[in-house]
Amino acid sequence: MDAHGIVEEVIAGLGGGEGVWISTFTAAELHRRADEIDPALPLAGLPFAVKDNIDVAGLPTTAACPDFAYRPERHAPVVQRLVDAGAIVVGKTNLDQFATGLTGTRSPYGSPESVFGGGLISGGSSSGSAVAVASGVVPFALGTDTAGSGRVPAALNGIAGVKPTRGLLSTLGVVPACRSLDCVSIFAGDVATAERVLRVARGFHADDPWSRRGHRPLIAEPRVGVPEELDFFGDAGQEKAFARFAGDARVDIGPLLEAGDLLYRGPWVAERLADLGDFLEKNPESVLPVTRRVLETGHGYSAVQTFRAQHRLRELKAAADRMWERVDVLALPTIGTTFTQAEIAEDPIGHNLTLGRYTQFANLLDMAAVTVPNGFTEDGRPASITLFGPAFSDETLLLLARSLPVDDRITIAVAGLHLSGEPRNGELIDRGGTLLGPARTAPRYRLYHLPSGAPGLVRVADGGASLDVELWQLPAGEVGGFLAGIRAPLGLGRVELDDGTEVTGFLCEGYAAAGAPDITASGGWRNYRMRGAN
Incomplete structure (x- = not known):
């Protein structure tokens, strides 16, 4: 270039x-x-x-x-x-x-x-x-x-x-x-x-x-x-x-x-x-x-x-x-x-x-x-x-x-457009990401269909549910460049899984969910899509 x-x-x-x-x-x-x-x-x-x-x-x-x-x-x-x-x-x-x-x-x-x-x-x-x-x-x-x-x-x-x-x-x-x-x-x-x-x-x-x-x-x-x-x-x-x-x-x-x-x-x-x-x-x-x-x-x-x-x-x-x-x-x-x-x-x-x-x-x-x-x-x-x-x-x-040989990979939980087969999954693959497998969050989250078309995972104090996510590993040196393509209201935070562990994952700021359709009952973004959501 x-x-x-x-x-x-x-x-x-x-x-x-x-x-x-x-x-x-x-x-x-x-x-x-x-x-x-x-x-x-x-x-x-x-x-x-x-x-x-x-x-x-x-x-x-x-x-x-x-x-x-x-x-x-x-x-x-x-x-x-x-x-x-x-x-x-x-x-x-x-x-x-x-x-x-x-x-x-x-x-x-x-x-x-x-x-x-x-x-x-x-x-x-x-x-x-x-x-x-x-x-x-x-x-x-x-x-x-x-x-x-x-x-x-x-x-x-x-x-x-x-x-x-x-x-x-x-x-x-x-x-x-x-x-x-x-x-x-x-x-x-x-x-x-x-x-x-x-x-x-x-x-x-x-x-x-x-x-x-x-x-x-x-x-x-x-x-x-x-x-x-x-x-x-x-x-x-x-x-x-x-x-x-x-x-x-x-x-x-x-x-x-x-x-x-x-x-x-x-x-x-x-x-x-x-x-x-x-x-x-x-x-x-x-x-x-x-x-x-x-x-x-x-x-x-x-x-x-x-x-x-x-x-x-x-x-x-x-x-x-x-x-x-x-x-x-x-x-x-x-x-x-x-x-x-x-x-x-x-x-x-x-x-x-x-x-x-x-x-x-x-x-x-x-x-x-x-x-x-x-x-x-x-x-x-x-x-x-x-x-x-x-x-x-x-x-x-x-x-x-x-x-120095160092352990330089970080686990990231994805819940929406970066899931396998979804439109932005290639951003993980192109940066050397490898799929660890499916997982579920602790019952502390709700999922919304944001006006941008992307889903938003929001942690809540009450009324949360356990939702489907995928765990990917990404080389540490690629994390910054990967994040550069992510825009507010999404960002990385700590996501608690159903086994009690915490990983880095995509979360949505709460303000962005106001008025957006709550799709928590679907159990996850892929299920929601498969049911014919636009």
Whole structure:
């Protein structure tokens, strides 16, 4: 497909997914860019998204705070490198405000849901970038990563996330969170695409005081360490998923976790005020309450406390460096458990810390990291592994990530037009879907014939029935693209089966059933059709 055809596909996908995009270029601007591309360039015609705390000329930079917005005159250097290689910037994506948070729920522009539905958070702060990739709109996107923002959203959306060594990608033109720790990160549907982008995006920039040069030899068969013990916060599914991964040695990660605690429970939170303090002081009402609450904790640390924390971090860094004498790579679950948007709303600060438990030490301890999907839990939640290495071990991590055998299929319950023999069943088959067989829901649902001609399965509190469905397995990497073709009021959620298990499945929002014929008595869409319904 030529660049114009790719642009048309991107434009068609921009309307899907609430709260994903903050601003985009017009169709005419995207086609004009496609006309200018030299097909011999390494990323020729490849569309991408940019987190809206990274400058893109022609679009405002908001950092998810409308009153903070400004219009940059030029691209951030990392964006310019990609554009020079033939890639096409589509637009700017949503984020937790000022890149402060790991939930994807802290933005006035909305809270994008994970592509796996069920109210699952998308993860933050690079929420929009991850969902734009996972939904198949763009093949890659730029995010940022200070505490885990290039890894947590990748985990929750079943894609690859690369957090390079600090300074490997320039952070000029990036709104700082913690300037000494910030990284530009890369999201992609697979590791190979992320690596291709990284080759272009990396490079020393003389005007960037945080830019670094460095090299570490590639290790073809690295020694992999796994933790002596882990806390999965009661999530047996995530624990079982990580248990599928076997390392070569057991290591103590206590020093790493202690270092991670310094980021939000120590004086590094005050570094966020070094760049944002003046704006916060003059415009307190422009900042979301949860974001303001986090930022203002930085006022509570003295210079003495800061130096003490730096000294302790140095000791912890020495302990981490001794770990690299035993192993070349450390494997951890990216997140110990998952949360819904409703659960995050109950405890936004506490659950945010839980999400960052196995991510937020990386930049403090000068590590590189690569996140990859690790299949699904039995209840359909995405699982993920992050590989860590010392600074400039990026190539070794990517090589290992490409070789990991993972369980990467998800079970989906379909109740209507995607059933075997129905008009849209080919969408499952074309994406490598395999039929597991028939099933029935728990008696908690009603079925409606929607005005669009499709059926709508709605969960109800009372008066539900058990209905026919089919169970299909779909490769995880195909889920996002498959969902891109599904429009409201339908979406993925959790469907309870008559044996008490839950799977991912198609559900209809209740409002859409108002006035639609109730066809529950038929027992299922196929029975309804066979009885001669129009």
